[in-house]
Amino acid sequence: MSLRVGIDFGTSNSGVAVSDGAHVKILPIDPHNILPEVVKTVLYITRDQQYYIGQEAVELYYRHNVNRVRRFAKKWAGEIDYVGAEIHYVRDIFVYVDELKPGRMLQYLKSALRKVGSASGYEGTQVFEQYYQVVDLIRIYLSILKKRAEGLLLENIDGVTLGRPVKFSDSVEKDRLTEDTLRQAAIAAGFREVSFEYEPVAAALYYEKMLDRSQNALIFDFGGGTLDIAIMRIGDPHKRHLYASGGIDIAGSDFDRAIIQERLLPNFGIEQASHHPEIFELIQAVPDWAALPDLSTPQNRYNLEHAIQRGIAPVRLKTLQSLIFNDLAFSFYNQVESSKIALSDQGATVIELLGKDVNLWELYTRFQFEKDIRPYQVQIEAVLLDTLGASGLEPEQIDVVVKTGGSSNIPLFSNMLESIFGVERVKASHSFSSVTAGLAICARENR
């Protein structure tokens, strides 16, 4: 009999689970992590093309990169043909490559997946001598998950039910393209049978295990990359009904970006650099996790050093220089994310980044956080009410609201749900594992 597992391939975290029909087992897939059942969706590729995921990738990245020595070499990258009315010439293009770079850390793989075929045209990335398409990166990640799961279960895994957001894209065609890309990656990773289930539906199925009667449930799956909503009749596996589903591309990573944009850019001198476009552009790129690693070029180093010598906010630009050139980007984004998480439980936290020439300290309160993400909350509330409207149900007809995903713990959104549906009807499910567990149930039922 073939073995199928459920995999929640999340924006920030992933998980693998298996069900025997009676019980669901979330696999301790990342033994290095504090929560072994959750594995960070990060992939570290070393210069010799070795692959690491999860906490091991994070630790290796820190060991290899922070405050390391760099050596840039000019390398030929290609040529450009200039064709004019009476002129045609070819020009060589050179790039500066850090020859001592030991590895490259890739995070937000799911966000990259969503960009496939989009206007931003993100198709892949060059890692040392090899070009990786997005499908390759996800294949590598999934194949490591599969191998680890097989090691734990001592059995070959043939099939997988992968979670997917209700909408990868507003465009039906792009949505299909993204799902196909994920399917290709799963097949290439060694899964012979691949099926998909909406993530909030999976969370609902897990919640269903705890019910002894049918209920109308609204699943509010709010993670790192998207918000997914499903309104379902659950409780009796034979009479399940999906009333409506909806979602929006707003989630935890957008809040991280908002924090950086609103609170941290002044620490890098954005106000003082407004008349220096070459520096201003660098600072504006800081909230973009994908852009930051590419800023460490000799030209940018020269521009920064020149500006520091000219006395343009020297301390702040030194902080920016250190962030870019001492490989502190990963620590920086982690700090921001941790601070955001801390504000779910307490009223204030400190975003702190220490390092060579860096002493960034920002006291950040929940009041400030809620102010910074208020525009998102308005959009989220609109999507929630739209989905509810599409289901044909009134708020009072919803028996239970199940929150899942890390961002669902943010008090602003808990309060929003409680004000619409009532405090007693809002329940929290396992933030990081309810989708994974639900996918295992789907995998078992699809068998």
Add this chain to the structure above:
Amino acid sequence: MITPEKIEEWIKEVGERPASAPIILQYISNRLRELTDRNEKLLAENIALISGKRVEEYEQRLNHLEYQLELLKRQIGSNLSPEAMRGSDRATADSKSLEVLNILIYRPEGRILSIELNPQSLIDGFNVCQIQGELLLEEEPPRLLVVSSKEEIMSIYTSGRISTFPVASILPITTASDGTPGIIRWNQASLPDEPRGGERLACLMPVSRLPLAEFFVQTSRRGFVKKVRTSMAQSILSNHYIGSGVKLPLDRTFSICLGGKDDHLILVSHEGFLLRLEMTRITSSVEEAIRLGTSDHLVSAFLFRPGFSVLVMTQFGKAVQITEDRLEVGRSLRTKGQTTYSAQRREKGARVVGAGSVNGEDWAASLHQDGQIILYSMANIFASGLLPAQSQLLTFETFLSPMGKS
């Protein structure tokens, strides 16, 4: 950074959730404490700047750098001369002349013989010349130093006095043109700076690396060491005095080398004892590093080159190679060090005449009892473990081949 708007927002947080007040207070007071500490350090720095102490320090550093620049200019001066810049033939000739090595042979009385050696003629077993006349003076054999003709040399006297001169100022002695070893005599030697009453020439040291070094490391014949910061170089050179580095009445200055704080100093004695010492263990006062027997004295003091071996040569031409893993690091001063060969061989009269930190690409020059100076490839010494010499050795000196050629 803290702005009035932010403070307003913190107050609003406390207004909305009074439970946040203690944690905000805690964060702010921690930060305040940290900033107070930093502020105190900055104020102290400011006081030092205002009082001129820092200015003095920087002036000293500038003087030192200016001196180092002067040294470098002297070394490459001929290449930068207008003539050399104008005439390409002349420039080519100069670049060739850069490759010329000089073997300096010197004695305590201050006499220095210089023999030019073209690196193209570096051949294993090459007989450079033969010195006629008395070799030992006050029972000490002459010492050798192989340097580029563009080097600047510092001569150190047993009184602690120093002087400097360029190698080019010592007129080289040409040996026979037909390839047979030329005969040279001590009366052909130069005397760039005659020792004053009672003092002797202790050693010659090339100083081109001075700008890159952090310390002068001085050793005495009886195994005492001290280090002096190279930031003092300007004052040392202008006063012509570095100190004798000697504590005992019968001891005298042996050598000086240049090093950095991460380097290791190797001391090798005549009776075959070796001590490897971390630079950090050496103090600026004269301290006994290796405890030598009453009849023993140092024959070699040099810096260890990481990854290389130490080669110790006896007067019989027997080479002892000690790889890095077998070199013990001296944990304390005043120890006997490790032995380089057995006690039986020592009892039979084996004595060390020279040593160095080398690899297979290096070379060595040796002075023999019959006055011959012969070149040896280190690769061949490693291979055979012996010098194919007719007579016993008096002095053995290793050197790097120019531009890494072997």
